[in-house]
Amino acid sequence: MTETSDLLNIDALFTPDELATRDAVRAFVDDAIRPNIAHWYENAIFPTDIVKEMGALGLLGMHLSGYGCPGRSAVEYGLAALELEAGDSGLRTFVSVQGSLAMSAIYKHGSEDQKNEWLPRMATGEVIGCFGLTEPSAGSDPGSMKTFARRDGSGPDAGWVINGSKRWIGLATLAQVAIIWAMTDDGVRGFIVPTGTPGFKAQNIEPKLSMRASVQCEIELSDVRLPATALLPKAKGLRGPFECLNEARYGIAWGAMGAARDSFEAALAYSLERHQFDKPLAGFQLTQEKLVNMALEINKGMLLALQIGRLKDAGQLKPHHISVGKLNNVREAIAICRDARAMLGGNGITLDYSPLRHANNLESVRTYEGTDEVHTLILGNHITGIQAFR
16 A cells, blocks of 8 residues: 555555565566556557566565475565556566466476476566466356367377367467366366477467557467376366466456556546646545545455455465455456546546556456456355356
């Protein structure tokens, strides 16, 4: 939090180590992201030159332990996500795809050989990963995926051949390794696929109105042949990818509040400087009401994210807890960013100010890792005991 947005002294709830992590990431964002983000966003540039800086700062695979990973707490990771998204959702998304999805898949479901081969290099940013689950016709319903992996030969050393397509896959054109989820005769399984493998093709999805400082891609897999060792041995069924998605969803609950806080601060600063009818906009009752409502939701969202983080660190986190955070905080953050944009008037549609950029980005954040509808049904199932997805 910052002094203007922290109405409840929430900073007092964090440990010195947590605050030190937050401040280090905030300084990185102020130095490396804020001066450049308007240019990156306007020109659809993902700044690959800062990937290794993120690795050096301990942001990649931040919550994983061993194999060269930082081993920080869930709350520290959440605070890092918040500060990164205060810079831009696209940069927080990179950290999420790399650490919470691709690296977590190997960490949670891989063999020791797979972990040792990939995780140390991914933690430094030497190797970029992506996570191929969503398909053109299988977004909220990954169980209907058409990508299929068949055995190539017989016996325990038989390899695999994968055919299919994936869509909305972050980083795929930049990645050296992809985690690909495919249907098999034994259900959904995960595979480690070096992106230089013959038959693997990725291309950027363009143009976009959101997440312009990030990369989302389509993947085509045409007779991609893999050795037996490419299979993630511990991932069986949809539980495999869902465990990784929950890691990413957790970070979003924090990150969205970063975008909201940055938009609130932009609107507050503007309303104090901008004069109309012989006084600053901040002196009008309607302006103060908007600012107060924003600050209230940011404080509530921060307390929600912190509670989820404490539960995660205590090993008590449940999937429905994550749905509460993702659904509420992204929904409220979008409303805050839109109201902040309106308070900036016509100036708010320029890249001189952050709220509309944040609002546009959050339309993507609201959609990926489970739409509002999906998280509503997860919570509805928890409350009623009745599964209403079908």
